[in-house]
Amino acid sequence: MPRDGTLYDDSLWRAQNRERAQFFKTYYGPLGANSLHGLAIVDTISCSVLYANARFLASHGLAPNLEMPALCAAVHGRGSTPCGEGDAACPAMVGAKKGVEHRLTEVRPGGDGLPARTAEIVVIPLTFQSQFGRRSEVLLVEKEQSQAAPATQESEQEYHAAVARHSADAILGLGLDKKVRFWNRGAEELFGYSAEEAIGQDYGLLVPDTDIDRQEYQQLTRDFEKKGLVKNQQARRRTRDQRMVVVNLTRSHVLDAAGHPHGSSEICRDVTLEVLLRELIEHQLRAMNVIHEIGDLLHSTHSVDEILRLILTGVTAGQGLGFNRAFMLLVEDEDKDGGVLAGRLAIGPSTGDEASRIWNKLSKEPVALPDLYSRYEGTTEGHDVLVNSIVRSFRVPMADDSHPFVRSIKSRRAKNVIRGRLTDENKQVDAALCAQLQSDSFAIVPLNTREKPIGVLIVDNLITGLPVTEADLQMLKVFANHAGIALENSRLRANLERRVDELDHLTRRMQETQARLLQSERLSVIGEMAARIAHEVRNPLVSIGGFARLVRKGISADDPRSDYLRVISDEVARLERIVQGLLDYSRPQQTLDLVDVDVPRLVHEIAAMTRLEAETHGVSIVERFDPALKTVHIDGDKVRQVLLNLIRNSLDAMMREGQVVVETALVGDDRFRITVADNGPGIPKDKRERVFEPGFTTRQHGTGFGLAISKRLIESQGGQISLRSEVQAGCTFDIVLPRRVHIEEREPPRS
Amino acid sequence: MGQDDAAADAEQKKPRILIADDEPNLRLLYQSELESEGFEVLLATNGREAIAVAASEKPDLVVLDIRMPGMDGVEVLQRILDHNRTMPVILNSAYSSYKENFMTWAADAYVVKSSDVTELIAKIRDVLSKRKGERGGQAGTSAGG
Numbered sequence: 001m002p003r004d005g006t007l008y009d010d011s012l013w014r015a016q017n018r019e020r021a022q023f024f025k026t027y028y029g030p031l032g033a034n035s036l037h038g039l040a041i042v043d044t045i046s047c048s049v050l051y052a053n054a055r056f057l058a059s060h061g062l063a064p065n066l067e068m069p070a071l072c073a074a075v076h077g078r079g080s081t082p083c084g085e086g087d088a089a090c091p092a093m094v095g096a097k098k099g100v101e102h103r104l105t106e107v108r109p110g111g112d113g114l115p116a117r118t119a120e121i122v123v124i125p126l127t128f129q130s131q132f133g134r135r136s137e138v139l140l141v142e143k144e145q146s147q148a149a150p151a152t153q154e155s156e157q158e159y160h161a162a163v164a165r166h167s168a169d170a171i172l173g174l175g176l177d178k179k180v181r182f183w184n185r186g187a188e189e190l191f192g193y194s195a196e197e198a199i200g201q202d203y204g205l206l207v208p209d210t211d212i213d214r215q216e217y218q219q220l221t222r223d224f225e226k227k228g229l230v231k232n233q234q235a236r237r238r239t240r241d242q243r244m245v246v247v248n249l250t251r252s253h254v255l256d257a258a259g260h261p262h263g264s265s266e267i268c269r270d271v272t273l274e275v276l277l278r279e280l281i282e283h284q285l286r287a288m289n290v291i292h293e294i295g296d297l298l299h300s301t302h303s304v305d306e307i308l309r310l311i312l313t314g315v316t317a318g319q320g321l322g323f324n325r326a327f328m329l330l331v332e333d334e335d336k337d338g339g340v341l342a343g344r345l346a347i348g349p350s351t352g353d354e355a356s357r358i359w360n361k362l363s364k365e366p367v368a369l370p371d372l373y374s375r376y377e378g379t380t381e382g383h384d385v386l387v388n389s390i391v392r393s394f395r396v397p398m399a400d401d402s403h404p405f406v407r408s409i410k411s412r413r414a415k416n417v418i419r420g421r422l423t424d425e426n427k428q429v430d431a432a433l434c435a436q437l438q439s440d441s442f443a444i445v446p447l448n449t450r451e452k453p454i455g456v457l458i459v460d461n462l463i464t465g466l467p468v469t470e471a472d473l474q475m476l477k478v479f480a481n482h483a484g485i486a487l488e489n490s491r492l493r494a495n496l497e498r499r500v501d502e503l504d505h506l507t508r509r510m511q512e513t514q515a516r517l518l519q520s521e522r523l524s525v526i527g528e529m530a531a532r533i534a535h536e537v538r539n540p541l542v543s544i545g546g547f548a549r550l551v552r553k554g555i556s557a558d559d560p561r562s563d564y565l566r567v568i569s570d571e572v573a574r575l576e577r578i579v580q581g582l583l584d585y586s587r588p589q590q591t592l593d594l595v596d597v598d599v600p601r602l603v604h605e606i607a608a609m610t611r612l613e614a615e616t617h618g619v620s621i622v623e624r625f626d627p628a629l630k631t632v633h634i635d636g637d638k639v640r641q642v643l644l645n646l647i648r649n650s651l652d653a654m655m656r657e658g659q660v661v662v663e664t665a666l667v668g669d670d671r672f673r674i675t676v677a678d679n680g681p682g683i684p685k686d687k688r689e690r691v692f693e694p695g696f697t698t699r700q701h702g703t704g705f706g707l708a709i710s711k712r713l714i715e716s717q718g719g720q721i722s723l724r725s726e727v728q729a730g731c732t733f734d735i736v737l738p739r740r741v742h743i744e745e746r747e748p749p750r751s
Numbered sequence: 752m753g754q755d756d757a758a759a760d761a762e763q764k765k766p767r768i769l770i771a772d773d774e775p776n777l778r779l780l781y782q783s784e785l786e787s788e789g790f791e792v793l794l795a796t797n798g799r800e801a802i803a804v805a806a807s808e809k810p811d812l813v814v815l816d817i818r819m820p821g822m823d824g825v826e827v828l829q830r831i832l833d834h835n836r837t838m839p840v841i842l843n844s845a846y847s848s849y850k851e852n853f854m855t856w857a858a859d860a861y862v863v864k865s866s867d868v869t870e871l872i873a874k875i876r877d878v879l880s881k882r883k884g885e886r887g888g889q890a891g892t893s894a895g896g
Contacts, residue, residue: 534845535818535845538845538864539774539776539777539845539864540776541866542777542780542864542865542866543774543776543777543780543866544866545865545866545867546777546780546784546866546867546868547776547780547783548866549866549867549868550780550783550784550787553787569866569867572866573865573866573867576865576866580863
């Protein structure tokens with residue numbers, strides 16, 4: 001359990017620790033091996049050592065080839081009992097609890113096969129956010145102090161001199177003229193000058209010849225003159241072989257017998273390694289944070305283009321991994337010969353001038369990555385023309401196993417090319433590839449999901465000319481993992497969204513159909529009643545109106561009754577029009593609703609509509625389209641009703657698993673066919689003739705009118721429907737329709 | 752020729768129209784209207800009667816209601832035409848939808864029932880004059896012989 005009470009997945013955490021251990025080994029291995037100090041990095045949440053150098057292992061009595069990560073408890077000789085929170089015996093746990101950098105002195109009495117020692121331990125806690133939660137690691141730097149001088153010194157005075165001479169820290173004595181008067185063994189080791197060489201030289205010899213270092217030294221001198229003491233100041237010094245070292249120095253007065261200063265002493269402690277390590281770790285933490293931040297951003301977007309742009313921004317931004325250029329190639333057309341690796345997007349300046357302009361602008365102030373992303377996004381259009389034209393020139397067939405990009409994807413290994421040479425295979429890459437990228441040193445990092453390859457990321461430092469280091473490669477791999485997951489998520493999501501849209505669309509359509517059905521049912525009831533009433537009312541109206549007209553004809557137009565009769569006949573005429581309207585309205589609608597219909601889409605909709613039902617029967621629905629057949633002019637609703645009916649029939653007929661194939665095809669120039677075929681039990685020959693007859697059914701359920709109605713619906717559009725069937729080999733229904741149905745095709749010729 | 756002769760001749764030439772309708776009020780209406788328009792009117796109250804009268808009286812034209820109890824107008828039409836292929840028939844119905852029934856194509860005209868009988872009378876005249884034109888040629892030849 002993590003100590004902050006949050007839950008973490010043990011196996012994921014262990015996997016991440018293995019990744020970290022591998023990373024440290026690559027990153028710090030060479031540096032730590034040369035160190036005189038013991039170095040270790042401990043994950044304090046799972047209480048494991050992720051990295052320890054040879055010196056550290058030796059001084060704790062551990063095997064030099066101890067496999068990492070290892071239990072922290074092993075270091076303390078406790079077997080497998082983990083250290084507790086803030087465990088006083090475990091500097092790492094103490095460090096994690098304190099949360100700030102500090103030093104402590106550990107005195108080990110010796111025993112259990114370990115020699116006695118006194119060590120100063122610098123404890124540097126490091127916390128950061130990883131993809132699995134907050135990590136709390138501690139860097140330990142152990143400096144063993146040389147053992148006290150033998151107790152056989154003649155005098156107290158000589159003993160003091162011996163202590164100073166043999167101290168592991170450098171101790172210098174300076175005269176008032178700043179000339180070296182005392183130079184101990186520590187100073188010889190640290191600065192490389194022997195006592196003979198150093199004594200009599202000016203202290204300035206040790207100050208590096210840069211403005212900053214000189215100014216700092218002048219400041220130090222002034223401070224010392226004012227206060228008489230400078231304590232724990234960090235400064236850079238120059239060694240005999242012109243290396244830079246970082247020291248922590250304390251300078252104080254040396255007083256004569258009368259109490260007057262007659263010089264100064266300076267104690268310098270070498271902190272180069274600590275500083276270097278801290279800088280490296282901070283750089284790494286920054287990069288990890290960037291990766292994490294980009295991870296967050298990546299998961300907040302679902303557009304593939306945006307994800308690609310984010311990835312490339314993270315790879316190239318100064319606050320991120322800081323490469324000069326990055327190219328993204330994705331696997332496309334996977335179903336054709338394994339697909340092709342096609343260039344999609346790139347970021348990077350085309351010239352050094354442009355690069356320094358952009359980076360200067362960006363590095364003026366610290367910018368949060370999301371801001372940087374949005375800012376950079378705005379500036380990419382003009383700047384990346386060249387790199388984008390480079391990336392788009394790539395189309396590498398996935399079948400080309402000799403291509404380093406393809407090899408990288410297929411082996412799931414990052415590859416590094418330095419001056420045209422693949423470092424892992426130790427052979428030259430094709431010169432044409434370098435020419436195409438306009439660079440001979442670059443790294444190839446595969447983007448994969450667990451199941452399949454997605455693409456490759458190519459990065460280089462064209463502008464600075466620096467090759468990509470193995471440590472960079474490690475970082476890129478971690479980054480590529482994030483990127484791969486995000487890209488896959490986005491694809492899955494896009495898929496899901498499409499499905500949800502489809503489902504929405506279908507649901508709406510079904511609701512509409514249902515509403516229409518209900519409406520027409522209602523209309524037919526109303527219509528029937530209206531027709532009956534209208535008919536009953538009609539004849540009396542004809543009598544009333546007819547006689548009114550007849551009587552009116554027989555009387556003079558001057559007779560006032562003529563007007564009354566006109567009123568009667570007019571009103572009757574009005575009633576007759578109303579009745580006629582009712583009768584016309586209630587006539588069954590037999591008209592065709594001819595519209596342009598996209599056949600593949602119609603078939604796809606119906607397949608999607610029935611797929612769920614089919615899958616519960618263990619039946620798959622297969623769609624096959626003739627690419628030449630697209631839009632036709634038919635009554636789509638009626639054809640949809642027929643296809644639904646045919647597919648449902650097939651599903652009912654199939655007792656076991658099977659498939660229904662819906663296939664489209666052109667027939668000649670002006671007709672087309674939709675075939676619905678199943679591999680169910682089929683229909684016996686004697687019943688085949690009768691399936692389209694009204695009331696005929698082979699099923700236990702069903703009205704027996706489905707196929708009869710289907711036949712009428714297809715024939716009303718000038719089409720035919722027919723059945724082919726073999727017993728035990730399934731049923732095949734063929735619907736053939738004109739590509740353009742005309743109204744005339746179903747109406748009888750007028751007299 | 753004397754005036755009486757002329758009147759008698761006109762009387763003789765009065766077209767004879769058979770009206771078949773199950774509604775007595777409508778029969779009375781059509782009878783009154785047609786007689787006032789100078790037609791001689793025969794009446795039938797149902798399909799069977801109409802077939803019988805058409806066969807025995809040989810009217811110049813038959814007006815058939817479609818909805819009648821027993822035998823409907825479409826069937827009556829069929830029977831009348833079976834017996835006499837050239838008999839002019841007009842279908843008169845409350846339903847305009849019967850227009851689309853192919854059985855009715857055999858009729859010479861189709862009129863939707865209305866209190867305004869102008870259309871019916873116009874259709875009767877129209878059908879008669881067409882038939883007369885066809886028959887007129889034949890009559891002319893026989894008159895000459």
